[in-house]
Amino acid sequence: MNNPSLLRIAVQKSGRLYEDSVHLLKECGIDLRNVKDRLRTVSENFPIEVFFLRDDDIPEYVEDGVADIGIVGQNVLGEKDRKVNTIEQLGFGKCRLSIAIPKAMPYAGVASLQGMRIATSYPVLVGDFLKRNNITASIHEISGSVEIAPGIGLSDIVADLVSSGGTLFMNGLKEVETILDSQAVLIASNSLDVERKIILEKLLFRIRAVKKANKSKYILLNAPNDKLPQILALLPGMRSPTVLPLAESGWSSVHTVLNEQEFWEKIEKLKEVGAEGILVIPIEKLVL
Ligand code: ATP
């Protein structure tokens, strides 16, 4: 029997999304013990039950309401075309579905794909791409090790998931087109009851706080008071930086939060205008 007061979340059982999915839930303060080799587990401190499944099955389970929410790659979601809501991009599991061809093969844009035999695990996404570009080609669906297909004569080219491109390179292939940019997303069933919607809101609040924190750093630095105006001009802060006097007269300590993207550039500029003893601290949660 389902316990109506638990939010059931489907995550990948093992594979590239497993670690990051479980880590995200743990960062949200959700206690998950003995997750290794379990098919399901209930948290002891948050009303959530985790189902561990193959990633390909997750959209279907969520559409059917067997799970309330799930974590899955946009690539799987696009391929499966299930009626579920995408609620939040999670920032991990980043990859792209790309077309790759043997290194020596000439390429002059999508028209070069005409008549090719393409091996892929994503026939729907690849088929849509070909249709959009008015290309006729034959798609050979295979479930794994797509990158070796041209080498063994199964296909001319491939459409496969790529992150660094290393696997393609090692198999003598080069990437020529991106079909889809993908990352892990949180999906939800269309038919959540009120109780579960409330739990989902709580979970989302925590996920967003974790995401913001991961993107930010807490900065502490010392500065001579006469340099403070230039230093403060460089710092956005949440409202404004905190400035506290140091024991040594004429000096202050400045505290603020910096965005990861602008971080290195700002640190260099801060040093140039006289900041010293710059301390950078990771932030665990950030609630705005
Ligand atoms: P399962 O046994 O659950 O079906 P799988 O073999 O289909 O696992 P993985 O290889 O673990 O899947 O990949 C899971 C997801 O990780 C992919 O669907 C994709 O969203 C994401 N991903 C991120 N980078 C890559 C990559 N370089 N290659 C493949 N998938 C990647």
Ligand code: ZN
């Ligand atoms: Zn899979």
